[in-house]
Amino acid sequence: MKARLGYHSVMNFPDAPHVLLVDDDVELVSLLNFYLRSDGFRVSQANDGETAIQMLFSGPLPDIAVVDVMMPGISGIEVLRRIRAKSSIPVLMLTGRGDDESRIQGLELGADDYVAKPCTPRELSARLRAILRRTLAASEGSKPGESDMVRVGELVLKSAQRKISWGEQDLNLTNAEFNLLEVLIQRAGQVVSKDTLSEQGLGRPHQRYDRSIDVHLSSIRRKLPPLNDGRPRIQAVLRKGYQLLID
Numbered sequence: 001m002k003a004r005l006g007y008h009s010v011m012n013f014p015d016a017p018h019v020l021l022v023d024d025d026v027e028l029v030s031l032l033n034f035y036l037r038s039d040g041f042r043v044s045q046a047n048d049g050e051t052a053i054q055m056l057f058s059g060p061l062p063d064i065a066v067v068d069v070m071m072p073g074i075s076g077i078e079v080l081r082r083i084r085a086k087s088s089i090p091v092l093m094l095t096g097r098g099d100d101e102s103r104i105q106g107l108e109l110g111a112d113d114y115v116a117k118p119c120t121p122r123e124l125s126a127r128l129r130a131i132l133r134r135t136l137a138a139s140e141g142s143k144p145g146e147s148d149m150v151r152v153g154e155l156v157l158k159s160a161q162r163k164i165s166w167g168e169q170d171l172n173l174t175n176a177e178f179n180l181l182e183v184l185i186q187r188a189g190q191v192v193s194k195d196t197l198s199e200q201g202l203g204r205p206h207q208r209y210d211r212s213i214d215v216h217l218s219s220i221r222r223k224l225p226p227l228n229d230g231r232p233r234i235q236a237v238l239r240k241g242y243q244l245l246i247d
Contacts, residue, residue: 017132018042018060022052022079023068023094028117032066035121041128049074053082061089063135064128068094068117069102077105084110090131090175094119100211107215110174113202114212130203134179152188153246154225157181166225176202177220180213184234184244193241217242 019041023029026047033043044062046052049071056065065083069076080091093106093114103114112131115124150157156165164171164181173181180201184192197213198206206213221232228247235243 016040016042017064017128018044018062019128020052020055020062020065021045022047022049022065022071022076024048024071025068032121032124036125036128039121039125041125048072049076049079052079056083057086061087064090064092064132066092066094066124066128069099069106070096077102077109080106080109080111084174088175090135092124092127092131104211104215107176107212108219112174112176113204127204131175134203135175150185152185152244155185155188155246157185171223173220173223174216176212176216177223179203180216181220181244184242188244188246191237191240191243197242213242 017040019036021029021032021036021043022045023032024047029045029047033045036043044055046055050073052065052067053074056062067076067079071079076093080093083089083091090112091110093103093111094117095103095106095114097116099116106114113127115127148158148160150159154167156163158164159182162178164173164178164185171181180197183197183200194213195206198204198210201216202212217234221234224233227233227245231245233245235245237243
């Protein structure tokens with residue numbers, strides 16, 4: 001994926017990052033569409049879930065999708081579910097303020113992040129760039145090799161290939177889960193703060209009362225075998241952060 005993440009122009013270059021906006025609020029989509037195009041993105045839009053699904057799987061996939069949770073007919077959660085059944089493209093969910101249930105459900109289904117509505121176009125653009133920057137860096141990483149591999153017990157990290165395995169079995173991780181577990185593996189045995197996990201794993205500052213990291217790590221715990229004593233390998237350390245433990 002080629003992307004001019006730092007370019008600002010009202011023109012739409014063929015190699016600019018392509019975002020699909022999915023929201024039934026026509027006025028909001030129009031505003032976001034105009035701003036993102038002026039900020040260097042290529043933009044497609046859909047005002048309902050059914051149209052979004054048709055667009056997603058009838059042609060080239062966008063680089064990233066922005067999907068509103070609350071839509072009539074096919075909900076944003078169902079759109080996300082169908083995307084994840086076929087693709088690992090980054091997905092950012094738009095949620096209502098205080099709608100923790102939908103937010104957590106989206107993260108558990110593999111959403112990369114969320115933005116609470118009402119949001120400013122500038123905030124959305126910044127969040128999209130943070131996600132795409134990590135995706136682009138991973139796709140343009142160094143060629144796989146022994147120097148790229150980090151082994152911690154049975155856990156094997158291959159950053160350039162975007163793979164983490166336990167023994168011989170690759171773990172089925174979302175983009176955000178991979179990023180967070182990569183940070184923990186590189187600091188195995190150390191306590192890693194939520195600020196560090198958010199900055200390096202999600203590409204944005206950690207916000208008070210934001211449960212994204214907790215939800216992602218809860219999902220990762222379920223995908224890792226427990227310690228010999230039965231405890232999860234990822235432990236929360238009160239008021240300090242999280243720690244990856246190895247037998």
